[in-house]
Amino acid sequence: MLKDIVFASPVEGYRLKIRYEDGVEGIVDLGEMLSFRGVFAPLQEPDYFAQVRVDPELGTVSWPNGADLDPDVLYNMLVPQSDELFSV
Numbered sequence: 001m002l003k004d005i006v007f008a009s010p011v012e013g014y015r016l017k018i019r020y021e022d023g024v025e026g027i028v029d030l031g032e033m034l035s036f037r038g039v040f041a042p043l044q045e046p047d048y049f050a051q052v053r054v055d056p057e058l059g060t061v062s063w064p065n066g067a068d069l070d071p072d073v074l075y076n077m078l079v080p081q082s083d084e085l086f087s088v
Contacts, residue, residue, distance in 0.1 A: 004059025
């Protein structure tokens with residue numbers, strides 16, 4: 001897919017409002033997705049989670065400690081893929 005995130009902003013809880021270069025935008029809830037272990041442990045603190053930024057080189061969201069998320073996974077959370085698209 002290879003679509004870059006161009007905007008990210010924290011919203012209530014462990015949610016992010018994100019926008020992709022193709023105009024797709026929405027809110028993703030990371031609370032159920034993240035384990036909050038290892039590199040993601042600091043994100044459990046709301047003030048740290050709010051330090052999210054867009055990494056222009058990776059085209060995704062990241063935090064000061066280097067934690068980042070796959071932009072394709074987040075895109076699929078906003079635009080679910082239909083099995084019908086792949087049926088023959």
